[in-house]
Amino acid sequence: MQLKDFLTGAAALAGLAIVAATPAAAQDDYPSQPxxxxxxxxxxxxxxxxxxxxxxxxxxxxxxxxxxxxxxxxxxxxxxxxxxxxxxxxxxxxxxxxxxxxxxxxxxxxxxxxxxxxxxxxxxxxPSGIAVRADSPYETLDDLVTALQSGERLNWSGSGIGSGPHLAMAVFLAQNDLTATYVNSNSGQEAMVKLLSGEVDFFSGGGSNYPPMIDDDGSSDIRVLALAAEERWQYLPDVPTFTEAGYPYLRSxxxxxxxxxxxxxxxxxxxxxxxxxxxxxxxxxxxxxxxxxxxxxxxxxxxxxxxxxxxxxxxxxxxxxxxxx
Amino acid sequence: MIADLAAGAAAIADPWVILFVFLGAVIGMVFGAAPGLTATSAIVLFLPVTYAMGPTTSMALLLGIYCSGYFAGSIPAILLNTPGAPGSAATALDGYAMAQQGYGDRAILTAVMSSFVGGLFSLLLLALIAPSLARVALSFTSVEYFTFALVGIVCVAGISRGSMIKGLAAAFIGVLASTVGLDPVSGVGRFLFGQPNLMGGIPTTAALIGLFAVAQMMLLTAKGRQEAEVLPVQQTTSVAEVLKDFTRNKFLMLKSAVVGALIGILPGTGPSIASWVSYSDALRTAKPGDRYGKGEPKGLIACEVSNNAVTGGALVPLLTLGIPGDPVTAVLIGALMIQGFETGPFFIPHNTPLFYSILILLLISNFLMLGIGIAGRRLAAKVLEIPHGIMVPTILCVAGAGAFSLASNPFYLKLVIIFGAMGYLMVRFKIPTAPAVLGIVLGPILEQNLRNALTANDMDATVFVTRPISAVTLAFMCLLLWVWLKPAKKSDDSGDGGGSGTPSDAELKG
Missing domain, CATH: 3.40.190.150 (Bordetella uptake gene, domain 1)
Structure with missing residues (x-):
């Protein structure tokens, strides 16, 4: 009885096991199909x-x-x-x-x-960028780097291990012989929450993370220290490039x-x-x-x-x- | 604030939004009433339909399903002694007894009106505390998130006292399944079996479709058709009569509403737990002459106020922390994400009009539930008569389409089949499936936040007791464990709970 019940149940599953097949296409003048x-x-x-x-x-x-x-x-x-x-x-x-x-x-x-x-x-x-909380003691990228060089233990976060923002900051830290503890997040927004809650001291993320955090009158809970582009970014013209801040570094x-x-x-x-x-x-x-x-x-x-x-x-x-x- | 409220209201003043909240209420009613189908499975099945809609329309449909789905399970519970949803298992105790005495109509009216009161209460709570909690939530770190998720797992364990081991086992099956995929902290692949499709882990929705919809359909197929008992001719009741019951039991209603809303806020719990806690509390405070388990309307009031008060409560942690308060809200995270909204502390400040839209939609859904419930209570019972030969294949097709459309990935169909078979075996061996789903949701939250909290604090585990919010949460968890474990010893003395009065595995499925 048990086995029969199980088999009937399993038969009901068969209705699910239909997998769509992709039709192969003939080639002529490109593009001839969607x-x-x-x-x-x-x-x-x-x-x-x-x-x-x-x-x-x-x-x-x-x-x-x-x-x-x-x-x-x-x-x-x-x-x-x-x-x-x-x-x-x-x-x-x-x-x-x-x-x-x-x-x-x-x-x-x-x-x-x-x-x-x-x-x-x-x-x-x-462009990649780096930001701290508005009340952070680090006013410039140089302040932050100096603090790290003097052995201060800081945490940072970005949108996930192996993601662009994580790698961008890791490469920068390695190139300048700096160490900081990476705390993982699942998204840029989650990392931003960690920055604001004080769990991490700085944040690495693509430029698009920043403009929505800044009010029309220019006030914000965060301070963007630098962006890793060749020239100033059109959407945040007040933020210096890494090169201007004294650390030649390009990463987008x-x-x-x-x-x-x-x-x-x-x-x-x-x-x-x-x-x-x-x-x-x-x-x-x-x-x-x-x-x-x-x-x-x-x-x-x-x-x-x-x-x-x-x-x-x-x-x-x-x-x-x-x-x- | 007024401007945001106006913007939220304006987004709803769209015939499509109103149409979809109404459709949602009807769908919720049908799914809630059909045994084996729950509000959760309805939301899972209709999620793909919302992909192409705007955020307000999508929320309209899903919240409509949510509210009336939580109520409608009580219709078959009362008329057939078969809870349509696990949250209505406690309702069946007094509800079916009332129907056997010919008071089925009164029982359904009591249930729908109690649900309405519970829903409104929790909505009020959501409106009042969510915006301020969102601001507080911005100061929470991985330490706090870890302890919140831990409370969730403890709740699952604590409430399944009938079979605590099996409840825990199920939760850990879920946690184990959640470790599949790329390690969230180091990026290394785990349990991939050479299958790149597993890199992303097991999607909660695919597991949910398998464990609930598919497993239930397999059970129905195996069981065949059950003959309903013949009930006596039912007397009709007026709304006024039920209102009189309500005024006599104001305190009981308030208490049940508070319990329901608070349990909703706790991550990992749901309507089943809320209704059992309220019901057992009503039993404890029973007066001589109360006939709990033999057709006492107060029993119905306690369960139904409480299980619908879960709705607003469960949205609080979802909208402020991004942690789901119950299985349905776990699906809502996905629904919001598809629309480009990430739940978390920024949700309310950045999307204030949408937040107000959600509040207004909840209000509308509650009124629709009341209206449809009162008007269509006899019709809803007809759903029970759909032959399994039609229902089972239809649901399976919809479930398969839903699983595929999650990520346009045929691989997810295989996952659904695997989880369906697993869910079927779990139910057969009386292991509740809801804790497994919650394990899949809470597992990554637990793991990542534990590891992050330790990494960020030099592997110092004392942060969990030195940070005040985390310490209070842990103390609260110990209190919960104490409260839940204590009455387990006492429950033998209060033997008036009716035949199937002990919460077993069935009620955990909600």
């Missing part, structure tokens, strides 16, 4: 908003519908690992970033390497399209051209402003080189932290 963009983050996040901003503009220029598929998990690694397994037909691409394409593959169990993908085109970037979090390795060159070229035109359009700049993104076009080859360069600077940091071999 383009899928895999967003390896959930709806509503920065990566999703970026993709949804690009989709209509690219639809116009490529002349084909674009479908956005959100496949979140493990800070972008799940969606990209699944993307790497797909047919490189040129009709499925995904959104990668500095941390997911350069850092994650160096770490334990990512399910892909940068070579699993063809780089297509880089889209935008956001960037986003770009990748596809499964072996994509037709024709597809890469067509998407690259459409992105270039989109980023050059003045009305598109207004849309980027809403989310504090900078246009940061790079071709497939430049983006590949960028990944290699960042891997070189991330590797010692990750080894130091015991995250890579």
């Amino acid at each position: 383009l899928q963009i895999i967003v390896p983050f959930g709806q509503g996040g920065a990566t999703d908003q970026l993709s949804r901003m690009f989709a209509p503009a690219l639809e116009d220029r490529l002349g084909t519908p674009i479908v956005i598929i959100n496949q979140p998990g493990a800070g972008g690694a799940v969606g990209l690992a699944n993307l790497a397994l797909l047919e490189p037909d040129g009709y499925t691409i995904g959104v990668g970033s500095d941390s997911t394409l350069a850092a994650r593959p160096l770490m334990d169990s990512s399910g892909y390497t940068p070579e699993s993908f063809d780089t297509v085109v880089r889209l935008v970037d956001i 979090q960037w986003f770009g399209f990748v596809g499964p390795a072996g994509m037709p060159q024709e597809a890469i070229d067509a998407i690259t051209e459409a992105v270039r035109e989109t980023l050059e359009a003045p009305e598109f700049q207004d849309r980027l402003d809403q989310f504090y993104f900078n246009p940061a076009f790079q071709t497939s080859e430049e983006m590949r080189a960028q990944i290699a360069e960042e891997q070189e600077s991330f590797l010692p940091i990750l080894q130091e932290a015991g995250l890579a071999e």
Whole structure:
């Protein structure tokens, strides 16, 4: 009776075990069918908003519908690992970033390497930045560095281990021979809560974290010490660059399209051209402003080189932290 | 504040929002009334539908389901002695006894009106304390979050006194499942079995669909159709008569509402725990002549006020700390995230109009629950007659679609099947499934905050007792353990609780 009950129950499950199959497609003039963009983050996040901003503009220029598929998990690694397994037909691409394409593959169990993908085109970037609470004794980046050099024990946080903000600060600390204790958070906002509660002394995060924290009259609970860009950032013109603050350092979090390795060159070229035109359009700049993104076009080859360069600077940091071999 | 309130109200003054809160109330009523389906499973199943909606519309649908779903479980509890949702298990004791004596209509009216009172009370509490608590919450660190989550796990253990070991076992099955994926602190993969899809861990919603919806459908299939007992012809009752009961029991109602709302605030608890605590408290203070367990309306009032007072209470930690107060609010975190809102101390200050919209929607949902409950109480009973041959495959298809759409990932279907089979076995072996889900939710909160708290304080474990809020929380936890463990010895003397009066595993499923 027990067994029979179990079998009947199990039979009910069979109704669930239906997995959708993706139809294979014939190749002629690109694009001849809809383009899928895999967003390896959930709806509503920065990566999703970026993709949804690009989709209509690219639809116009490529002349084909674009479908956005959100496949979140493990800070972008799940969606990209699944993307790497797909047919490189040129009709499925995904959104990668500095941390997911350069850092994650160096770490334990990512399910892909940068070579699993063809780089297509880089889209935008956001400079890294460092902030403290408004009542913090550290008025400038120099104050903070001096305190760390004199052996003061400080905690800091960023949006998760192996994320862009975490790596950006870890690289900066390592380059200047500084040590501070990293306290983990699951998102930039959680790290901001830790900064305000006093649990951590400084915060590392992309520039877009800061403008919403500053009231119209310029008052804020936080003080942004510096941004790691070549010139002052248009959205926070009063904040010095790291170089101006005396510490030459450049680091941005960037986003770009990748596809499964072996994509037709024709597809890469067509998407690259459409992105270039989109980023050059003045009305598109207004849309980027809403989310504090900078246009940061790079071709497939430049983006590949960028990944290699960042891997070189991330590797010692990750080894130091015991995250890579 | 007035401007925010106006903005919140304006967001609701949209026919679609009103339509969806109404739809939500109807769906909640149907799911709550159908045995095996709960408000939680309704919210899980309808979550994917909200992806394309705006935040207000999405909240309208889900909060509508939430309020009436928590009430509607009492309809089959009263008419069939089969609680539609675990939170209504205590309701069945007096409710079914009343129906057997021909007072079923009065029992349902009492239940819906009590639920309304409980819901309104908790809404008031939410409106009053949430904004100020959000400001206080900004001073909480990993130390405090860890102790809050610990209280959650203790609550699960403390309340399942009928089978405390099994309750704890279930909670730890959940905690174990939550360790799958990338280690949140060091980024190293754990229990991946070479499957990149597991890097993100086991999504709570997939586990929830498996453990609740799929497991229940398997049970229904295995059980076949149960014949309902024939009840005597039911007398109809007027609203005024029930109101008279209420005025006689003002104190009991207030007490039950406070208990329900406070239990809602505690992370990891839910309506089932609230209703049992209120019911056992009502028993303890019973007067001679009260017929608890044999059809005493006071028993119904205590349970129903309390289990709906959970709704507003459970939203307090969700909206201020980002920690869910009960299983439904655990799903609401996902719903808000899909809309681009992160729950936590910034939620109310940054999204004040949405917060007011949520308050107003809760108010509307409570009124709709009252209206639909009174008007449709006889119709709702018809849901019980849907043949299993139609219900089971329909629910399974919807559940599968829901699991897939979480992340457009077919892998999650496999997870749902695994958790469905696991949930079925757990129920068969009388291990409650709700603590397992809470374990999955609370596990990462416990782990990360413990590790962060120690890292940030040089591995000094005394911070948990030297920080005042954390120390008070730990003291409160000890008090809870004492209160819950003490009556366990006494419960043999108060034998008027009715046949199935001891909280066993069934009521923990809410």
